Amino acid sequence: MIYLDNGATSFPKPPGVSEAVARALANPASPGRSGHKPALEASRIVFRARKKLAGILGKADPERMVFTPNITWALNAAIKGIPLEKGAEVISTALEHNSTARPLRELEKAGAIVWKKIHPRENGLIEAADLLPLLSPRTKLLVLNHASNVTGALTPVEKMRRLCPDVPLILDAAQTAGAYPLEDFARHADVVCLTGHKGLLGPTGTGGLWIRPGVDVRPLAVGGSGSNSESLEHPDFLPDALEAGTLNTHGLAGLAAALDYLEERGIENIRRHELDLAGVLLGEAEGISGLRILGPSGNLENRVATVSVTLEGYSSSDLSSALESGYGIMTRAGLHCAPLAHEASGTFPGGATRFSFGPFNTPEDALAAAAALRELSGKRRAV
Amino acid sequence: MERGPNPEDGRGRGELVLVFSTNTRILLAEELLDSLDLPFVLIPVPKEVNPNCGLAMSLQEEDAELVMPVLEKADLRPKDVYRRRGGAFTVQPPEGGF
Ligand SMILES: Cc1ncc(COP(=O)(O)O)c(C=O)c1O
Secondary structure (H helix, E strand, O other): OEEOEOOOOOOOOOOOHHHHHHHHHOOOOOOOOOOOHHHHHHHHHHHHHHHHHHHOOOOOOHHHEEEEOOHHHHHHHHHHHOOOOOOEEEEEEOOOOHHHHHHHHHHHHOOOEEEEEEOOOOOOOOOHHHHHHHOOOOEEEEEEEOEOOOOOEEOOHHHHHHHOOOOOEEEEOOOOEOOEOOOOHHHHOOEEEEEOOOOOOOOOOOEEEEEOOOOOOOOOOOOOOOOOOOOOOOOOOOOHHHOOOOOOHHHHHHHHHHHHHHHHHOHHHHHHHHHHHHHHHHHHHOOOOOEEEOOOOOOHHHEOOEEEEEEOOOOHHHHHHHHHHHHOEEOEEEOOOOHHHHHHHOOOOOOEEEEEOOOOOOHHHHHHHHHHHHHHHHHHHHO | OEOOOOOOOOOOOOEEEEEOOOHHHHHHHHHHHHHOOOOEEEEEOOOOOOOOOOEEEEEEHHHHHHHHHHHHHOOOOOOEEEEEEOOEEEEOOOOOOO
16 A cells, blocks of 8 residues: 555554553553542653654743644634634635534624635645735734645745734644744744644644734633633633643653654754645656646745645546556545545545555555556546 | 651641542643652542542652642642641642642
8 A cells, every 4th residue: 555645644554653552551540630640640641742743843831732623623623613703804815624614604704704715826835925904903813824735835934923923823734744844933823733643653632723822812622621620611821721621641642652752853944845746746746637736836845745636537436446446556536625625626525536655665665656646537438 | 659648747738638629630641640640649638628529649858848849830730738647637738838
């Protein structure tokens, strides 16, 4: 099997991850709820994962790193938790995943916000300057997808931040965390949302949001926190304020092991490795008849290693199936939970077929993908 | 470095129990004190002082002069501090006084 669906979830996980999960499962306790030894061990697992995940953002304060089951929860928590006055204007890219688009749509439909979108240029890239005409004194929130899970295009978050440093900025780092250095993003964003199972190489059911000091995020859910138990009111200090209920200790044990691996291998090294592979596929794919590559071409610095294509004569799902049955190549077809990005790319509603590389892919994998596309293109002409 | 709690050490001094607002803070404090080889031990929060589930930090009173300024400096001041004598707990003043 050649696994090229790391944008959906990474595979394989690094050495040590499944062992760490198994060890945690052998421990009977829940973190922060009891005072006995196994409970202390569970608290330590969570603490270690918290420090390591905050470490992705450089010197970010681990107390402000809140765990969630995934980034969908984190984005909902941030988008619905930052208090906005009625009629506030919210700006996002037109490349958002549904985990941002749907909460924004919900608020828009309720008449709570006015939602504006920055469209990519012809070359598939979002230009920071295109934010300017959308800004107004009523702009109260920016929600930006750091890299498109469809086209791989990176959003120039740092530049956009400079254009409106006082507007709270929520970053969807689902496709960049672990694949792109984020050390400076505790500065460039007010809330950074993460998911553990993609580039961070951890188990599913892990994720979080880091909240900059001074930013107020109200809880989506309240309940048991292991702190302030005497009160019927949920604690208002982080991370407990946004963590109601028992955490996924087992998953977080695996996430911490995955973060050890990322640290050892180096995120910049992983970025170079993955971009090399995307470069091989993009280079080899040039000139394949009937093949269209979505999003930015040329300069690899503007992207992550996600490449979506359409091939004339094939629906996105037929192409994906042909790649799997004929070549053992796993891809993802369809709309990738991001209809907006496909609309912007002219591939709605049919979607596209996505190849997404991970740290364990090899140049041979990229060459195999290109060769398969070439052959399938040839077969199409023969029909 | 860990030293077991010693409620009465014969010199008339006792044990201090430090309660932190979150588990994250107590574990940050643990990491810091461990790195400096300062003596303390983590214990279940005594139910007499705090109804919370979770952990507290126990110190010998004579070590408090070393430990408290370190916590203070790292912005890891405990939420509450109690002195334990036998089974009785008394709240300690928030500033100094150790
Ligand atoms: C850009 C982006 N945001 C959000 C998500 C949602 O991730 P999760 O399902 O882990 O919440 C994904 C992936 O599915 C994504 O690619």
